[in-house]
């Protein structure tokens with residue numbers, strides 16, 4: 001019963017997740033589609049408005065369609081509308097119906113896809129017709145009946161039709177975009193729903209708790225970028241204003257040029273000539289000043305956005321869980337942080353700058369063009385839908401490619417970084433050649449992708465350039481005929497051509513901006529996705545108790561690492577470490593000892609069971625507060641390139657947000673170093689506590705590093721100390737010194753110690769043997785030897801290995817066991 005209820009609620013949750021945003025987009029899609037249909041219908045019927053009353057008999061309709069030539073468009077439009085109707089029906093019956101189900105089909109069936117493209121084609125033809133009619137100035141729809149006036153739409157009618165067709169086309173593009181958005185949304189939400197429910201056929205129901213990554217759709221990138229730029233809106237506003245002013249000036253300069261030529265030659269007026277020249281000079285100066293202001297402000301905005309992007313991305317990375325870093329390569333992350341953030345901020349600001357300039361220039365020039373000859377302007381626009389369509393297709397392709405290129409580059413970077421950061425290992429294994437081959441292979445893949453991108457760019461440029469020339473030829477042809485008919489002066493045609501050139505250069509740079517912006521948005525997709533990733537281990541709670549005893553409890557804990565979801569590392573593990581108790585975790589390698597420590601540290605969340613500290617779940621504690629009371633010393637201490645003092649104080653400095661009263665003093669640092677057997681060697685160094693440790697602490701020995709790490713743990717005065725093989729990487733002498741420090745520090749705290757060398761833990765209050773993710777046995781050293789189980793065989797094996805472990809010889813009470821061992 002309960003199971004069924006659970007399933008139902010999971011199903012409805014899943015449906016909820018799939019439906020909500022998709023339905024919103026689908027409503028937009030339908031609205032757009034309805035507007036388009038109404039407008040297209042109106043546009044198709046408009047030419048027939050004076051003739052429809054005549055279509056009273058079937059024969060009249062037949063007569064209307066029987067006229068080839070001039071009524072071809074009516075034919076085409078009729079077919080288009082039948083198809084539109086079919087599309088309407090197919091859409092009513094398929095996608096909407098299926099939005100409500102869990103099965104996610106593609107948004108359009110094959111048939112409705114065909115219908116969609118046919119309609120778009122006919123809409124383009126309709127546009128062509130509108131332009132031809134605009135050029136000819138009149139239209140003959142039906143053979144004139146005796147006494148009929150020839151049907152003509154007139155200028156207003158033509159303009160109305162032209163506007164309608166443009167709106168219909170915009171609706172088409174909008175529709176295509178929304179359709180694509182639905183596909184993306186549904187795919188991503190379906191994936192998210194799968195993660196929430198543990199995935200359809202998943203064998204690991206426990207993974208559900210880890211699927212908390214917020215998947216953002218690509219379409220969320222632009223709003224996210226706008227939001228990120230919002231704090232700079234005042235700078236951007238000023239830059240835009242300066243840019244608009246500069247563009248206005250630039251558009252006026254050709255106007256003044258024409259005037260000056262008029263005043264100097266065709267219609268000489270010396271005074272007006274001088275004044276206009278001065279005006280033009282003033283305009284040029286103003287234009288230059290505004291251009292400078294615009295450029296400077298955009299650069300400032302660009303840098304501010306870059307800094308903000310990096311900070312927010314870094315903050316998001318800092319908040320990620322350990323599982324994220326297990327599965328993501330460092331090179332990839334640093335590539336996002338450096339190359340991608342720079343691409344995003346630089347490209348976006350730079351291209352916004354160019355886009356603003358070109359768009360303003362285009363708008364101004366268009367206004368002049370319409371004033372000069374609106375018919376010629378309409379002809380110029382014949383090809384615009386085609387150019388837009390090419391841009392759209394190319395933009396989508398380019399964006400996909402640029403995302404792949406970024407990924408490939410990040411992978412190449414991570415190969416290089418992995419090798420460079422482990423150079424000694426590479427050299428020790430003479431693996432230079434294979435490393436270079438791996439790097440070359442990644443670079444080759446990057447090159448292949450770039451080559452494809454270059455070919456696409458070449459094709460795009462060819463088409464774009466040809467279209468620009470074709471528009472010029474069409475205008476010259478039509479303008480020339482107008483001049484031949486005496487309907488336009490040669491001078492007006494020349495000035496119109498100059499405007500057109502200016503317009504085409506504006507459109508050209510808009511096209512370039514478009515592709516560059518596509519690349520930037522491709523890079524931004526990844527940055528934003530990373531910035532919005534919600535860690536599986538969420539921020540901590542707020543519990544700050546006044547007393548803290550230091551009890552550690554694991555209750556029936558089962559755990560899988562996110563990077564290896566098929567391997568159960570801990571299964572039903574339960575243990576209690578009482579306050580002040582020293583408990584050693586021992587056992588065969590891979591048994592799960594370090595994983596227990598990682599769960600107590602809350603690097604990961606258990607899939608089942610609970611991890612408690614002082615009988616409260618770890619998640620309830622304030623993270624910073626807890627990290628001052630639970631300290632970890634691991635096998636390989638990590639020191640940073642800063643002074644020894646600052647390394648000991650790591651995480652306890654003013655910048656870490658601690659109240660001044662809680663900041664450790666120099667005395668605390670020295671006391672902790674003393675306890676850790678580090679004070680003497682630190683004082684012997686020329687600069688004492690201010691000695692630099694070097695990158696990753698390279699300037700210190702392994703034993704020294706480990707003692708500083710112990711001091712770092714002790715300066716927190718932790719109630720719980722976690723020691724994960726703290727001495728295993730050291731030589732015998734260092735080990736002895738560090739072990740002595742550890743023995744001293746273990747007193748009066750709860751200690752969970754993992755050790756391979758059993759001699760170091762035989763005095764522990766309790767020894768727990770962990771095997772296959774479970775407690776195999778527990779007790780004191782002597783008790784476990786007596787029991788003769790896993791621990792006894794581990795001891796036997798270590799004794800067999802050498803004399804350094806003969807401290808392990810059992811006490812008098814286990815004399816019989818000694819015989820067995822020797």
Ligand SMILES: Nc1ncnc2c1ncn2[C@@H]1O[C@H](COP(=O)(O)OP(=O)(O)OP(=O)(O)O)[C@@H](O)[C@H]1O
Nearest residue numbers: 326561563564569588589590591592593594595596
């Ligand atoms: N970050 C990780 N991602 C995936 N699997 C991991 C990760 N860390 C450890 N494991 C796997 O989990 C299992 C338990 O590892 P754990 O480090 O807890 O064992 P251990 O008992 O501490 O071993 P050792 O004594 O060798 O340190 C091993 O099989 C290991 O391969």
